Every structure is written in C-alpha cells, then in structure tokens.
Amino acid sequence: MRARSFEWQLLVLVTLALTAFGLIMVYSATSASAALGNGNPTGYLERQGIYALLGFALLVVAARTDFRKLRAIAPTLVGVALALCLAVLVIGTKVNGARRWIGFGPATFQPSELAKLALVVWAAAYLSRRPPPRTLKDLARPVGLLVGVFCLLILAEPDLGTVITVVVMIGAVLLVSGTPLPTLGVAYTIVFGAGAIAAWSSPYRRARLFTFLDPWKDPLGAGLQNVQALISLGSGGVFGRGLGQGIEKIHYLPEAHTDMIFAVIGEELGLVGAAVLVAGYCAFAYAGLRLAIACKDPFGKRLAAGITALICGQAAINLAAVLGLAPLTGIPLPFVSYGGSSLVITLLGVGILLNIARGHAGTQTASVPDRRGRDGGTSRPVARRGGNAARARGGSDVRRVAGSRRGSARS
DSSP: OOOOHHHHHHHHHHHHHHHHHHHHHHHHHHHHHHHHTTSOTTHHHHHHHHHHHHHHHHHHHHHTSOGGGHHHHHHHHHHHHHHHHHHHHHHOEEETTEEEEEEETTEEEOHHHHHHHHHHHHHHHHHHSSOOOOSHHHHIIIIIHHHHHHHHHHHTTTOHHHHHHHHHHHHHHHHHHTOOHHHHHHHHHHHHHHHHHHHHHOHHHHHHHHHHHOGGGSTTTTTHHHHHHHHHHHHTTTTOSOTTOOSTTTTTSTTTTTTTHHHHHHHHHHHHHHHHHHHHHHHHHHHHHHHHHHOOSHHHHHHHHHHHHHHHHHHHHHHHHHTTSSOOOOOOOTTTSSOHHHHHHHHHHHHHHHHIIIIISOOSSOOOOOTTSOOSSSSOOOOOTTHHHHHHHHHHHHHHHHHHHHHHHHO
16 A cells, blocks of 8 residues: 555644644733642643643654554553553542542552543454454444443543543444344444433432533533533634633633633634634545545554544544533533643644555555565565466467477488
8 A cells, every 4th residue: 555645744744733833822811810820820731731742752663664564452452541541540649539540659640541542453453364343243242332331431430531431432433344233223322222211310410410401500510611612602703812822711711721722722713713614624634534444454444534533533532522512511622622641642643644655554445566576565466468378378389389390300
C-alpha cells in the first residue's frame, strides 16, 4: 500500500492545530481564576504543556513503528488495562465523588483512557483474523464479554461518558469488519436498554437525567453547570467577547477548563470560533475514514476506523453535552480540554494513524514486478500481456531449427 500523503498531512495539521489551540484555551480558562485566588496563572498551562510534549514524543515513536507489531501485544495491553481499572477502584484518588485516577507523586493517570486504546487494538487484532460476528451469540463471545467487563468496571468509578465512547468505538470496528447491520442494531438496542436501566437505578445518574431534561428547575444547584454553559455560549454571539475576555469562567462555570471548555470557546470566540473547532474535528474524521477505507491490511483498516471513532465520537459526546443535547457525562474534549491522560493517549492514537498512513500496511494482492523483472514483494509476479504466446512461438522455432540441423547431418 502506497503512502497516503493527503491523509497524513491533514491528520498532522489538524492535530497540531487542535493541540496548540487547546493550550491557549486552557490558559485562558484558568489564568484569571488562579490570579484572583493568589495562585499561579500559568500553572495549568505548564502542566498541560508537559503532557503535550510527552504525547508528541509518543506520537513520533508510534508514527515510526510498524503498527502491525501492536497485534502481538494486544492481549498484554488488555491485561494491563484491566488490572489498572480494577486497581483504581481500590487505590484510586477520589475527586468530586468519582474514583477515576491513580496518583503517581505530582502526576495522576486515568486507567480508563488506556483501556479505550487497548480495547480498540485488541478488537482490531481479533476481528482481522476471524470471520465477522453474524449472530448475537458470535458477538457475545469474546468481544461482547470483554467489552462488558470493562464497561462495568468503568461504570463503577463512575464514568458513563467513557462507557458510551467505548461502545461507539467498538461499533465502528464491528461495522468495518462486516458485522451485519441487523445484528448490530439488536445488540445496541440491548446495550442502550441496559444502560437506561443502569441510569435509572442509580440516584446519581437519575438526577443527572432529570437535570438534563429541565436544568432551569434548579439553576443554582443541580442544573448550575448546564445553565451556566448555555449562558456562556449565548453571551458570545457571533464573534465572541474576545480571547481571554470571558466572564463565566471566573467562578461561574464549574469545570471550565475540562468538560466545559467548549462553553468558554463559545463565549470568547463566538459562533465563528466554535464552528471552526467543529470543522477541525470533521476534517480529522474525514482523513481517518478515508485512511480506513483505503487501507488494504485487515488489521490496519479496523484499527484506523476504531481510533477515528474513538477521538471523534468522544468529541461529539462532549459537544452534545455542553450544547444541552445530551446529559453531562464528564468526558473531556480531545486535544483541547485540560487532562494529561486524555491528551497523551489521544496523541499516541494519532501516531498509530500516521504510521498506517505512511504506507506500512501491506497489501493482500499480487505485487507488480519492477522494471528489472524482479518481484517487488513476496507474492507471485504479474504476467505480461502476450508473454505466454511469445514463449510458445520461441520454443517452436528452436525445435524447428534443431530438427533441420539433425536432418542435414544425416544426409
């Protein structure tokens, strides 16, 4: 497979632009409140910058490493992610009622971020070697079982947004693998039905659902974040108040630098800035899906589709929550929101996409020999037009000349 230069360039451009824009918005969303509280105005920016450098280092390594090596370590990745998801429930740091992070000195790590990447690598490796699941029974073992275990562990943190992202991501891999749409439809009906039951049985999630339906019922309590996000978006108008001139981020909008950073963007840069950001994610999705369609390697095709769905699906969930189109799930905006684990794992996923785009995905068809007649690959050479006929004519001419020489010798 030749290198996909257009997709490679577009992915690099969008990733760099979104990450740089995210650093600017993290500083804008945190500097004023930190300064008012006698804190370090650049504290969040410095930490996010360190995570960005680490993420880009992993991106470069992944972009230069043949992605097919991931197939061999997929079970190990899943095992490590599963162990960390279990460990976070025991030794994890509790923040705002959720136990999602493991502390390592001054740094923290969110195991569910690694779980998303590990699952997409494992699912792509498993489904690339076997026929696609065609029945619910085929789908349940082992893909459904493993995904279900991870979703239960992540729900226990609790982190509904990550569970939704995992379900969307695995659905993309299954769709590219050739799973029939009726089977997927029935499976996702069961999944969403179980999700509705889980949301209703939990007082915390049930309260969030009621808040989503009517946030103005309690604008200073449960609905504060929803209401302030809408006020922030609406006050930006078409062109916004100006970068750094937002008001809602100063102790009015909770989690302005993480889950709600899109509301800050809408207030400061207006409809135009928000539309440009959405266009960036659309461009990323376009490049990723083109890459998945063009890739001839079964593992690479599924991996590209899964990573693209992981990043863009997470962005869609976050945007829908901030805009009031879906309940708040606590999921960050990829590349833009403050959060080290999310940024590092996302950039690592982009590095894998770039490696696929560089042309390291081997084809499954016969290779064409080069001009010197050598086969360019391990498959059979392609026969030239008329070659068999020419060889047949050449062979008959040789036999005719040899026969005439033997006859003259006898005479």
